[in-house]
Amino acid sequence: MNTLLTLWSDNTALSAAVWLLLGMTLLYAGRQPAHRILLSVGHGLRHTLRMASRALSQLEHQLTARNREVLLAAARNDAERRIEREFTRIQALVARDLSGYPALHRQIGESIERIETSYRDSSESAPLPPAWGDVVNTIAALPSHGDPAVARILSNIQDAVQDTHKETLKAWQSSADKRHKLLAQMQPEWRTLNSKADDVGRTLEALDARTHQLDKQMQHYEDIRRGEDAAVRSLTSSSLTQFFIAGLVLTIALLGGLINFQLIAMPMSEMVGGTSYIGAVKTSDIAAMVIILIEIAMGLFLLESLRITRLFPIISSMDDKMRRRMMIISLTILCILAGIEASLAYMRDLLALDKEALQQSLMMSTGAGVAASHAEFRWIPSLGQMIMGFILPFALAFIAIPLESFIHSLRTVLGLLLVAVLRTLAIVSRLSGNLLAQTSVMLTHAYDLLIMLPLSIERLLRRKAVAQQQTTDEIAALIPDVEAEPALEAPRKSRRSKRSATDNSNDTSTTDDSSALAV
Amino acid sequence: MKPLAKLIATAALPLSLLLSGCSEPAPKNKAVYLLIDTSGTYTQELNKAQAILNYLLANLDSGDSIAVARIDSGSFSEKDIIAKTTFDVRPSTANDQKRQFKLAMDTFADNLKHGSANTDITGGVLQATQYLNETGAGEKYVLIFSDLEEDLPDDHVRDFPISLDNIHVVALNVTKLRSDNIDPRDYLNRLDNWQHRVVEGGGDWRVINDLERMERLIAVN
Structure with missing residues (x-):
């Protein structure tokens, strides 16, 4: 240089x-x-x-x-599902309430017939008593002219007329009583008729509400089919909301899974040993993880067979008998795993107690011991751990619902992100x-x-x-x-x-x- | 390892297995050999040795091995091993073993009336290396609870190199002798001499005199 x-x-x-x-x-x-x-x-x-x-x-x-x-397409599928569900509900409503309509009709007809009969019966009244009083008064006013025979005859006539009058009045009163009774018998029939009419009205109102709901769904479906911008915007916004909510719930579920893992990882070493490793991870940890994953899988199958989620089309398309079997099997396995977890949680508590006792005995001998904890309250955490161990698998099973929403909305969110990146x-x-x-x-x-x-x-x-x-x-x-x-x-x-x-x-x-x- | 990291590590296991080609993992267990000097006045320090043992028992896990041996006139012998065990894979059984081990050590401490005439530290270290190598543990420790002043019988030969490959040697509670107070260089030379022997043998040398700092004794998972 x-x-x-x-x-x-x-x-x-x-x-x-x-x-x-x-x-x-x-x-x-x-x-x-x-x-x-x-x-x-x-x-x-x-x-x-x-x-x-x-x-x-x-x-x-x-x-x-x-x-x-x-x-x-996703929204169309969703709308179709909703409409299908609405139809199913309407069908159930019709099957439940309107299937009894012929019987109801017959009951109403019978009630009306009974009312008519009663009405007809009540209309057949006894003749009113004639003006017997005038006749008696006239007879009483007749002059006897001091003739005892005439007086006696007149007296007899008067008595006879009075007796007849009394009997006729009695018969008329009896007839009126009978009519009143018949009319009183009509009252419950009227009430029954009223109640039946109310029932029919309510059913029809519910049906009307459902059909309105169905109309809305159909309108929504039509909008989607036409591919209107407003519908697309609304669907995008809905997908983003779904994504964040599902993400939040999945995070909570992940934390739940973490606690579950902590609960069963330590006692698992009692079952599979605490010294073997697969790669860099303890076999007991993997076993605990596998149990949790199986629980989640069983939850997925259970909700899938209940048709709550639709992640696996093959399960949704199974016939009802097979689906019910699958549901029972999934639920049974889930219950067994929950039982295993509860027992593992209890074992964890026992192991922790044992370890604590050992640590205390080791520390006591060096003069650094601490006072023993209150043994009478030890059952509370044990019970709590067992309950947690039993409940958490079921809670984790419901992860399928947010997972489905997350997966479905993820497509939209990723698409939006990719568009933003390209732009x-x-x-x-x-x-x-x-x-x-x-x-x-x-x-x-x-x-x-x-x-x-x-x-x-x-x-x-x-x-x-x-x-x-x-x-x-x-x-x-x-x-x-x-x-x-x-x-x-x-x-x-x-x-x-x-x-x-x-x-x-x-x-x-x-x-x-x-x-x-x-x- | 933190729980979350452990969970992620567990979930990522299949991938790691694929990447690592399912190679045989290195052993992760530990083996500890505690040598206790029982010569002369050092027997008075035995309670400290018990504290160290308790610390070890509290921190060792399933699959780990431990042995306690005494240093006497001729320490290169199995007879000097007070107790030895490898903890069971099940934690509950391992806890029982720890209790039994502690009991054995307590019994030894109670029965020890007088110290040995000579101090054969090298023989004890040789015995320790044999035991540790047999365990095949991933981490091997020789803990020497002694003043490191070797006093061999006349006919014993110990001045040869010791193989201490991958063994951590920790000198504990190296007390100063009366002569060390007169000339501290004796003490320093003693430590230097042992360090030299250990490092030359392929081992790792440490001194812990303050037993309040026992957390540095062995690497706790």
């Missing part, structure tokens, strides 16, 4: 100056090609990145369309292209800055040449004979024109540069 630095002179500064001049001259000589290279590289990169940006934008559009299709990449690519083009222009200027000395000299010389040219032209204009010798002037002119053309080309290149700068 030093040799190179002192190549021209022993004086480093002088040698450096020579190098500088040499370099400057070389750079000046290569100015045009260097500018072209820089500008073409910048332009090429810009073009390439613009193309990449366009390709990414197209990909983004395709992905957006695909996401939309997937979202609509960002497209923007970054376009910006980078522009930036690189600008950088290439800036580099040409930086290049010129390095050779500003020769460039300044060139500019000065050119200005002088132009000034000289102008002076020559002016003088030529003043001498008229000069125009008479075009043959002599022509080569000079051509030379000048060549020079001016060169100058122009230089100017043009500068203009090109300027135009490039403007770009």
Whole structure:
């Protein structure tokens, strides 16, 4: 390096100056090609990145369309499921309530018949007692003229009439009583009729509500089928909400699984040994983990066979008998595992107690012992651990529901993320292209800055040449004979024109540069 | 290992197995051989040795091995082993073994009336290396509870290199002798001499005199 630095002179500064001049001259000589290279590289990169940006934008559009299709398809399936469920409910309602309608109709008919009979019976009333009082009064008012026989006859007639009147009145009263009784018997029939009518009304109202619900679902389904933007926006928002809620629940479930793992990992070493390892992990830990995973799997199968989740189409499409069997088997295995966990939790407590006792005995012998804990309350944590060990597997079994939501919404969320990434990449690519083009222009200027000395000299010389040219032209204009010798002037002119053309080309290149700068 | 990390590690096990090509894992168990000096006045320090043993029993786990031997006039002998065991894979059984081990040590301490005439530390270390190598443990420790002043019978030969490959040798409670107080260089030379022998044999040497810092004694999982 030093040799190179002192190549021209022993004086480093002088040698450096020579190098500088040499370099400057070389750079000046290569100015045009260097500018072209820089500008073409910048332009090429810009073009390439613009193309990449366009390709990414197209990909983004395709992905957006695909996401939309997937979202609509998922929503369509969901809506179909809901509608199917609504139909099932309506069917159940009809089967439960309206299947008894013929019987109800018969009951109402019988009630009406009974009411009619009772009404008819009550209408057959006994004749009202005639005006017996007038007859008695008339007979009583008849003059007897002191004849005892006539008086006796009249008295007898009066008695007979009075007796008859009493009997007739009695019969009429009895008939009225009977009618009242018949009318009283009609009252419960009326009430029954009223109650039955109310029942029918309620059933029809429920059916009406269901059909309204069904109408809404159908409307929603129609919106989805039409692929309306509002429906897509609503579905996207719903998917994001689902994703976060399901994620939260899964996190809680994960923590539950962690506690479960802690509960059974230690006692597992009592069953499978605490010294063997598979890889870097204890076999007992793996066994505990496997039990938890089996519980989750059983929970998945159970909820799947109950048709609460639909992660495995093969289970959903099984016939009811097989599904019921699967449900029973899953539930049984889950219960057995829960029992095992409860016993393991109890064993954990026993082991912890044993270890604590050993530690205490070891510490006591060194004089650092502590007072024994209250043994009478020891059953509380034991019981708590056992209950936890039994309940946690069932709680973990329900992980299938948030898991299904998470998986379904994950597709949408990943699609959205990918679209966002593609969009960002497209923007970054376009910006980078522009930036690189600008950088290439800036580099040409930086290049010129390095050779500003020769460039300044060139500019000065050119200005002088132009000034000289102008002076020559002016003088030529003043001498008229000069125009008479075009043959002599022509080569000079051509030379000048060549020079001016060169100058122009230089100017043009500068203009090109300027135009490039403007770009 | 933290529970979450353990859970993740367990879940990632199949992948790790695939990547590692199911290679045979290195043993993770420990083997500890505690040598207790029973010569002369050092028997008075026996209660400290019991504290060390209790610490070891509390921290060793299933699959680990432990042996306690005394240093007397000729320590290169199985007869000097007071108790030895390898803890069972089941924690409950291991706890019972620990209780029995402690009982054996307590009995020994109660029955020890007087110390031995000579101190054969090298013989004890040789015996320890044999035992430890037989266990095939991943981590091997020789704990020497002694003042490190070797006093061999006349006919015993012990001045040869000892092979202590991959064995951690820890000198515990290295008490100062009366002569050390006169010239402390004796004490330092004694320690240097042992360190030199252990390191030359391929072992690792440490001294712990403050028994309050026993947590550094063995690496606890």
